[in-house]
Amino acid sequence: MDDHLGPDGSAGGRVVPVYALTRGRTRSSGRDMPIESLVSVTEHGQRSVASLDIEYRRIVELGRRVVSLVEIAFALRVPVGVARVLVSDLAGCGHLVIHAPPPLEANGGPSQELLGRLLDGLRAR
Amino acid sequence: MDYAPAEATTGTGTLPPTPLKILIAGGFGVGKTTMVHTLSEIPPLNTEQEMTELSEGVDDLSAVPDKRTTTVAMDFGRLTVDDSLILYLFGTPGQSRFWFMWDELAAGAVGAVVLVDLRRVDDCFAAIDYFENRGLPFVIAINDFPGTERFDARVVRDALVLKPEVPLMWTDARDGRSGLAALISLVEHALARVAA
Numbered sequence: 001m002d003d004h005l006g007p008d009g010s011a012g013g014r015v016v017p018v019y020a021l022t023r024g025r026t027r028s029s030g031r032d033m034p035i036e037s038l039v040s041v042t043e044h045g046q047r048s049v050a051s052l053d054i055e056y057r058r059i060v061e062l063g064r065r066v067v068s069l070v071e072i073a074f075a076l077r078v079p080v081g082v083a084r085v086l087v088s089d090l091a092g093c094g095h096l097v098i099h100a101p102p103p104l105e106a107n108g109g110p111s112q113e114l115l116g117r118l119l120d121g122l123r124a125r
Numbered sequence: 126m127d128y129a130p131a132e133a134t135t136g137t138g139t140l141p142p143t144p145l146k147i148l149i150a151g152g153f154g155v156g157k158t159t160m161v162h163t164l165s166e167i168p169p170l171n172t173e174q175e176m177t178e179l180s181e182g183v184d185d186l187s188a189v190p191d192k193r194t195t196t197v198a199m200d201f202g203r204l205t206v207d208d209s210l211i212l213y214l215f216g217t218p219g220q221s222r223f224w225f226m227w228d229e230l231a232a233g234a235v236g237a238v239v240l241v242d243l244r245r246v247d248d249c250f251a252a253i254d255y256f257e258n259r260g261l262p263f264v265i266a267i268n269d270f271p272g273t274e275r276f277d278a279r280v281v282r283d284a285l286v287l288k289p290e291v292p293l294m295w296t297d298a299r300d301g302r303s304g305l306a307a308l309i310s311l312v313e314h315a316l317a318r319v320a321a
Contacts, residue, residue: 034233071203099141102143110235118206118212
């Protein structure tokens, strides 16, 4: 598997600054992965969780329950831009699947069908 | 990057996990954080969102050593709507210097609840203007602070220069049922606009 996701030999806990986690990469735009994007773990991710670095491992563990990018950022105490890079890495290796927000209607909002489901769900609470 | 069809991993159900979002906007101290936390099924979460004013894509920080970053606290909450639909609530950052963040938050949103404190009406105009200009559905929820003078809805509408179709209601940001009613009103309003 990709060696940059492999064990780093550290004894757990973050001892490097966040920009080192991402090798200086950051994304300031959410266009390709909005903060509410959902993430879930794949079978491959489940199997390889033990071999991952701590930050990646935490994300894969969080992804056992469908979870959003912004929740991952919170759980890891890193900026959303950093979480975005780490999630991209994991998705690129097939550990995670990203469920992007729904395609939008011409007016820029969700579809009538989705809004209807949302309304039903809220009314049932 | 994989944007796989979701049936591969959902396990239960046949519909893909789908996120939706609603913004909770309004002036500083109007009750946005309270409303988000009251409605959320997860513990109060508040993330430091680091944003940069340099734009798109993957940047190499070493190439722009003086890149300015802004860290801003942002409230969010989560409501599981059904098997596959998850609603996120985002409290919008109050200060206008964080407006560049609003565009990302507003993109694709169902709409916004604009909380208003009638003792400080001016604080909500920026949010109303923003959503009007953007064409994003919004409702006005007057946060009923104890001791606030009661005004007739028509007087409030005039004061806020609201279009007739914009729903207006009184709410209590500390009360879950009341907050939920505001969300329902917003979704009804958004649906009416899509259907129109």
